Every structure is written in structure tokens, then in C-alpha cells.
Amino acid sequence: MSAHSEKSGVLYLVPTPLDFGIAQDAPAPPGQWLPAETLSATSRLTHWVTENAKSTRAFLKRVEAVAGLAVPLQAQHIVELPRAAHKKGDHAPQPDSDAQARELLAPALSGHDMGLVSEAGMPAIADPGSSVVRAAHALGLRVVPLTGPVSLMLALAASGLNGQNFAFVGYVPQDTSERAQRLRELEATALKTGQTQIFIETPYRNAALLQALLQTLHPHTRLAVCGALTLPQQVCHSALVSEWKRKAGRQDSLPLDAPCVFLLGR
Known part of the structure; x- marks a missing residue:
């Protein structure tokens, strides 16, 4: 296991509201479900590993309205998990998926804090993301779950x-x-x-x-x-x-x- 470097970034597990994919005329602001500390940490992040880039942008747009963003939405660095993680899941260790997850965390090794996010709720819980969390631990990165709905x-x-x-x-x-x-x-x-x-x-x-x-x-x-x-x-x-x-x-x-x-x- 790699030793944690003080210059390495942190992997934050960012929960999202549970209303993804449910039609609403006026979705409630994310502060109704996410505490201020979670919104504050989310607003500071600029690098993301996501289940779905489109839904992540929609989530960040809602965060921007109440907490602002460190960089504009168009400048956020968002990468999606491999397709296999969507279709077959990544909960069980697999050499290929775990190796790909390490590559996705390259910005954290360069000092950028990163966010892991799924379409709704907590990533890696009934959703993809476990491979990224395993990779973070293997690389010696600090993993911080933020508070939100599960x-x-x-x-x-x-x-x-x-x-x-x-x-x-x-x-x-x-x-x-x-x-x-x-x-x-x-x-x-x-x-x-x-x-x-x-x-x-x-x-x-x-x-x-x-x-x-x-x-x-x-x-x-x-x-x-x-x-x-x-x-x-x-x-x-x-x-x-x-x-x-x-x-x-x-x-x-x-x-x-x-x-x-x-x-x-x-």
C-alpha cells in the first residue's frame, strides 16, 4: 500500500438528493437534504469521478445556486466510471476495474481534492463507485464520506x-x-x-x-x-x-x- 502523501488530494464521497429522474416542476434546493458542511465541501471541488456526467452537472448547477462553485461549471473536470461499472457493477474487486479506477484518481495524486458522486444518494451504496474507493485506499489517499441521504x-x-x-x-x-x-x-x-x-x-x-x-x-x-x-x-x-x-x-x-x-x- 502506498504511503499517504501530504501533497495528495482527498477523495470525498459526495451524496446527492434522491430526486434524480423524478419529474418535478421546481426541485427543492439541495440544502433541504444536504447539510451546510457537505455543500461547502462540494462547492470547493473541481475534479470529479461520476456515474453519469450529465446528472453531475445538473447537481453542481443546483449547488452553485446556493453555495457557489470554485470554478465555473464548464471548467469542472468530470470523468465517468467505465461502462462496465454501470452494467455489471464494481462492488467486487476485479483487476481491470480496479486498475482503471486508479487511473481516474490521477488528479488526486497531483494534489487535487476529488469528489465521487452517483446519480442519487451515496456513491458505492447500491450504486457504482466501490472500485474508486478501493483504489483510493490502495494509493494511500484519504477517503472522506460526506453526510447526506441514503x-x-x-x-x-x-x-x-x-x-x-x-x-x-x-x-x-x-x-x-x-x-x-x-x-x-x-x-x-x-x-x-x-x-x-x-x-x-x-x-x-x-x-x-x-x-x-x-x-x-x-x-x-x-x-x-x-x-x-x-x-x-x-x-x-x-x-x-x-x-x-x-x-x-x-x-x-x-x-x-x-x-x-x-x-x-x-
């Missing part, structure tokens, strides 16, 4: 499920039979160990996943769904599967066209 933790807190023992398992299969099998496996783990199982889906498949859950899970299993977290239309419902089925209106009130977090357990 949908998985907000949903867990609002679910009433076990917050002492939980697992985020990512996405479940799209194939109907494979999805049902995976849901039964997650349910069995949750009921046997008490470990809350947390997973997500792309918004246009949220409704199908909810129906699969209600058709597959046992009546006494607790299911929680939290959608559009931090937004005005946010809804969190948590109940036994039998209660979900008895109160169909509960399903109708969920913003299933927005990002949702699904949780199951005892």
Missing part, C-alpha cells in the same frame, strides 16, 4: 424491521420463476435468523415485484415498501403480507413509479 437506511429505519441485523441483497431476478425462488430464499433467511432483507428494483418493475412478493411470501411475513424517500410524495408502508392483501388501497397509495426500497422480515 435511501436504504431511511427505509430500514421506517420499516419497523430488525435494524440490528440486516442485509442489502441488491436486485432480485426478473424471470418469474427465478424471482419467486429468490424471494422464498430471502424469506427463509429472514424468518430463520431475524435478519432483515433489503432489495431494490428499477421503478418500471416495482409494481410487478410488489405483486410477486404478495403472491410468494407467507401471510405472517412482514413486508415494507418505501417509495420516493425524502420527496413530498414519499410513502412508507409496513405490514404483514396478510394485511397487505386485505387492504388493497395500501398498494394503490404507493408511488411505485418512483425509486422504492423493499424490505422483508419478521
